[in-house]
Amino acid sequence: MTFLRCLCLLFILCCCNSPKKEAEAIRVSVLRGPSAIAFAEWMENAPEIDGKPVVVRLVDSPDLMQAEMIKGEADIAVLPMISAANLYNKGVQYHLAGCPIWGTLYLVGKPTKETSEENKPVLHIFGAGTTPDILTRYYLDRHKLDYSRNYTFTTAREVMQGLLAGKVDNAVLGEPFLSMALRKDSTLQILADLNRPDSAFSGFAQTAVLYAPALKEKQAEIDSLLQSSCRFATRHPEQAIRILETEGVFALGMLTPESVERCKIDYKPASEAKESIVRFLQLIEEYEPKALGGKLPDEGFYK
Known part of the structure; x- marks a missing residue:
């Protein structure tokens, strides 16, 4: 009888602890696709931010990502720069960390x-x-x-x-x-x-990393971890591919080291990439202003 009671108590404790652990994690939502390559290292060796483990979750579409962010279910979100600017113009309160992908x-x-x-x-x-x-x-x-x-x-x-x-x-x-x-x-x-229309371009700031206001004090830590993760993908593409295949992000054989190279993975913080981001968004406004919600984001987008 005592043994059964112990088992029941253990079961109850496990059930109670799981939501707590999830609540204490930093939830990183990444669109399924080339952006995920830059986060392979985090999938296998989860870093910590403010003492909390990072959990990477794959999202299948920008619409689902937007829904997560509106509901506050993502602490860090990785999505197209166009979508990030659009959400900012709609009043969704996330800060721009920087850009990890410069062209695919x-x-x-x-x-x-x-x-x-x-x-x-x-x-x-x-x-x-x-x-x-x-x-x-x-x-x-x-x-x-x-x-x-x-x-x-x-x-x-x-x-x-x-x-x-x-x-x-x-x-x-x-x-x-x-x-x-x-x-x-x-x-x-x-x-x-198409990411380099001429020799003056090293790529377009197509992808954004956003973080929730609660992490504002941790921006330097986030930047450092993002730079590390992107370096891992570019310096060890075979290992990154193995992780992504093991995690089921890509099927076996979909990626090659050349694939990784062609994604132009190189994390730059918003402060360093601002000029490139502005130029990219101005280009979007010229060709498709409604993609940004009808206007360019103001200076608050970059802070």
């Missing part, structure tokens, strides 16, 4: 066919009105390239499948779908790096 978008296709004014090459783009679409339009305008833009496919996976099925000749793809396509079809080539 490339123009990929097969050897150029002869074209004419009546027969323009078709370029398939996913995400109308979002970062892939805007950066593609900017690149084409800057280089005076005359493509007929096609938005039939709404996701990068669908675009990749179209390329591999021979239904698409030219397309915009990001990692990891770019590496998958290049590996499966050796006739495909990278035609342009």
Whole structure:
């Protein structure tokens, strides 16, 4: 009888402690995709912030991420810079830590066919009105390239499948779908790096790390941990890939060291990256102002 009572007491204690541990953790929400590569180290060796362990959670869409943030369920959130600016303009109270990802978008296709004014090459783009679409339009305008833009496919996976099925000749793809396509079809080539429209650009500040106001005093600690995590991914890509595959973030074989390199992972705090972020958001406003909620964020966004 005593033994059974002990078991029951142990069970009750375990049940009581689990929510407490979760409440004491720093909840980091990361969009499933290339952003997660920068956080592989945190998934295997969770650091601590203010003495609390970091728990990384994958979120499947920007809409779900926005819902989490509005409800205060994320202490740190990693999402597109466009979404971060939009949320700020809507009054969602998070601080901008910095930018960890500087570009994952490339123009990929097969050897150029002869074209004419009546027969323009078709370029398939996913995400109308979002970062892939805007950066593609900017690149084409800057280089005076005359493509007929096609938005039939709404996701990068669908675009990749179209390329591999021979239904698409030219397309915009990001990692990891770019590496998958290049590996499966050796006739495909990278035609342009959309993150570097010319030599003056090292990449666009496409991704944001935001943190809740309660962590304001810990910004220096957060910056240091983010820099460490990003360095781990770039210096040890094979280890980062192993972690991401073990954690089920990416399927076996989806990522390669080249995939990691093409994501341009390099964490820069907002104070250091401000000029690049402003330039990127100004570009977004020029092409798609509604993506930002109709206006550029004010100075409070960078503080």
